[in-house]
Amino acid sequence: MNLRDLVILVADPSSYISMLIHGMLRGFGSNKILEVRNSTGVLQTLMGQKIDIMICDMHLPPHGGLSLTRAIRSKTDNEHRTMPILMMSSDSREATIKRARDAGANMVIVKPISPSSLYDRLSWIAFNPRKFVDTETYFGPDRRFKIEGYPGGVGRRSGDKEVEIGAESGPALGQDDIDNLFSSVQTGD
Amino acid sequence: MAKGKHPKSGNQKTPRVAAAKTAGPKAEASKAGKPKAPASEARIFTVDTRFQQMARRAGGIPRNKALERAQSALDEVKPSYDDWLEREVAGLAELVKNAEGGNAEPGWLETAAFRSRQLRDSAAPLGFELLAFIASSLCELLDSIEAGSECNMESVTCHIDALMLARQGSYRRMKPEQVPELTKGLQRVVKHVTI
Numbered sequence: 001m002n003l004r005d006l007v008i009l010v011a012d013p014s015s016y017i018s019m020l021i022h023g024m025l026r027g028f029g030s031n032k033i034l035e036v037r038n039s040t041g042v043l044q045t046l047m048g049q050k051i052d053i054m055i056c057d058m059h060l061p062p063h064g065g066l067s068l069t070r071a072i073r074s075k076t077d078n079e080h081r082t083m084p085i086l087m088m089s090s091d092s093r094e095a096t097i098k099r100a101r102d103a104g105a106n107m108v109i110v111k112p113i114s115p116s117s118l119y120d121r122l123s124w125i126a127f128n129p130r131k132f133v134d135t136e137t138y139f140g141p142d143r144r145f146k147i148e149g150y151p152g153g154v155g156r157r158s159g160d161k162e163v164e165i166g167a168e169s170g171p172a173l174g175q176d177d178i179d180n181l182f183s184s185v186q187t188g189d
Numbered sequence: 190m191a192k193g194k195h196p197k198s199g200n201q202k203t204p205r206v207a208a209a210k211t212a213g214p215k216a217e218a219s220k221a222g223k224p225k226a227p228a229s230e231a232r233i234f235t236v237d238t239r240f241q242q243m244a245r246r247a248g249g250i251p252r253n254k255a256l257e258r259a260q261s262a263l264d265e266v267k268p269s270y271d272d273w274l275e276r277e278v279a280g281l282a283e284l285v286k287n288a289e290g291g292n293a294e295p296g297w298l299e300t301a302a303f304r305s306r307q308l309r310d311s312a313a314p315l316g317f318e319l320l321a322f323i324a325s326s327l328c329e330l331l332d333s334i335e336a337g338s339e340c341n342m343e344s345v346t347c348h349i350d351a352l353m354l355a356r357q358g359s360y361r362r363m364k365p366e367q368v369p370e371l372t373k374g375l376q377r378v379v380k381h382v383t384i
Contacts, residue, residue, distance in 0.1 A: 002249030006240055014307045016273055020314055023266055027259030029250040052240040059306070082236045090306060090328065111306075112313030112321065115259035119252060126244035134232040142233065 001123045003030040007049065010035045011042050011056040011065070012088070021055065024115045028122070037061075039068045046072070046080050053125070057111075058089040058100065065089075066103040073104035073139045081139065082132055084125045088113065092172040104140025106130070108178050117175060124179070267315055274311075274320075277304055278356050282349050289342045301345075302331040308352070322365040323351045326375045333383040344378045351375060 008030055012018045018035045025033050034051070036042050038061045045051065056065040069085050072078060087105040089096060090112075100108045109121045130141040250258065281304045288297050309324035327348040334340045351371060354360055365372045 001244050001252075001255070002246040003244060004248075006243050013303065014310070016307060017310050020263060020266060020311060023262030024259040024314075027257075027262045028255045029258075050239075052238070052243065059303075082238060084238055084240050090310070091332075112310040114314055115256050115263070119255055119259070122244070123252075126241050129235075129237065129241050131233050132236045134234070135230070 001028070001119070001126055003028050003122070005032060006030065006052040007032045007034065009033075009042065009045055009051045009054045009056075011037075011039075011054060011060050011068075013037050013057060013059065013061055017057075021113065021118070024113070024118050027115065028119055039063060042068060043071075046078075051080060051083060053084045053086065053122070055086045055088060055109075058087055058091065058096075066099055066105075069100075069103040069105055069140075086121055086125065092174075092178060094173055094177075097173060097178050101143055102138070104138070106141050110175050110178065121179075263314055270311070270315060274308075274356050277308055278349075278352050280304060281308075282353065285342070285345050285349050289346065298331060298335055298340075302328065302335060305331055317355075317361055319355045319360060319363045319365055319368065320352070322372060323348060323355050323375065326379055327352070330379050330382060333379070338382055341382050344382050347378060348375060 003025065008025055010018050010021050010025075010033060012021065012035070015035075015037070018037075022033050022035065034045060036045055042054070042056070042060070056068065058065040060068060065087055069087065072080055072083065072085070075081065084106045085104065087100045087103075087108045088111050089100065089108055090110070092108075092110045097108050106125050107121050109117055132140065133142050281301060284294065284297050284301050284304070287293055288301075294300070305324050305327040309321055309328055312318075312320035312324060327345070330344060330348060334345075354371075355363070360368075
């Protein structure tokens, strides 16, 4: 993966955590990394320059990373509408991951972040592009997926099997399960 | 969906819309013979963003090398961690102390949760496993309180005490399994409060 000259926006309320992510990205070869602490900073940055990918915390103040993602995806005259968004979350419950997916995030990475998990998620977005879907109620990467190992399969369109959404208090998912939630269907596109 | 409701992405150069097709339920004739209004249709299209194009270029850093370099970058940060950790734990302890004494700052719980998340998310990648464990347990506890569990200050205080202990040099490098009494005790506290 070649990150040189790509502009990466890290949106995290913590300057220390941003610094750690910044260090990891530099290690991966990135040389253009911007940092912001809140949604206002994100929107101002997006207005001022072209961002190639955003790594955003789900707790980004004031309204959270999901609201911000929905705003970016829904604004039709926005050149960043299809920008890849990697959502960072410490809450790995299935319902939370599904909310991120439904907001239009390309992928969720669980905090605390390790270099290998960050590298692999970026690599996945780079090498496994998903089609975009535009409907009245959703704009973002194709949410159709299949989960290996989940009984009954999961889907969102006619012909797909119904989702059984777990209770909010459900157990946290591992990063592999989260990845499965975001992996697109390989057949039937 | 209404005509013209799906404009193309703002940037017409990159990402580019390579192909488009429609999907979704077709309009069906009603029993009365009148066609129903078409249900919303999905426009599905391929996007090849600049990120994807550029990241696939030759000349990138191989994964193993990239991870080595990232770890080196984290190692460079470690010397600054002591001072930062000291400030964060002290700030957290003061917040909790004030709350316990009836002088809680407005939004103290959110601030405490933010600080504990910072501690957890920094300690783990830097390899301070015991600190990460305690901070993670505190995050769970504070999240639970924010979600409506009883605000048991003793359970919060015992986490702060554990953090005070784990930030010390002799404990900093320990793994949770090396202090089972401490870790099991914290787990019991969290379980008790969150039930």
